[in-house]
Amino acid sequence: MKMRLSFFSQVCAVVKSIPKGKITTYGIVARLVDTKDSRRIGHALHANRDPNCPCHRVVFKDGSLAPGYAFGGPKEQRFRLEKEGVGFKASGKVDLVNHLWNESLSLAI
DNA sequence: TTCCTGACTTTAC
C-alpha cells in the first residue's frame, strides 16, 4: 500500500507542533498519528533521528526520558528540556503536571 | 520478499 507520508514524517510533524517549554508522551503522540502502538513513535524517532525533530520533548508516560537518546545521551535530552524551561523532579523525571502537552491542544494539527 | 527488533503502555502477579 502506498504511504504518502512515512510514519516518521507524521510523528515528526506532531513533535514539531509541541510548544517550546512543553512535553508530551509517546502514547499521546501515538494517538495523534492515528495509531495504537507507542513503541513505533520511539522507533520512528530513533530510526530517523532527525535533528529537526525535537524528540527531547517526547518522554515516557512516567515522565522519564528516553534511555537511548541519539543526540548525546539522556543527560543531553534533560539539558535541552531544562533550557526550555521544563522543570524536573528530584526523581530525575520531568514535571508532567506542569509541562505536559495536552492531547486536546493537538486539534490544531 | 520475509524475519527480527524496538526511545512504549497496560494489565497481571
Added chain:
DNA sequence: AGTAAAGCCAGGA
C-alpha cells in the same frame, strides 16, 4: 510497592 509478560506495527537487514 516493584517485577513480568503481552500486544501492537513500522523500519532495517
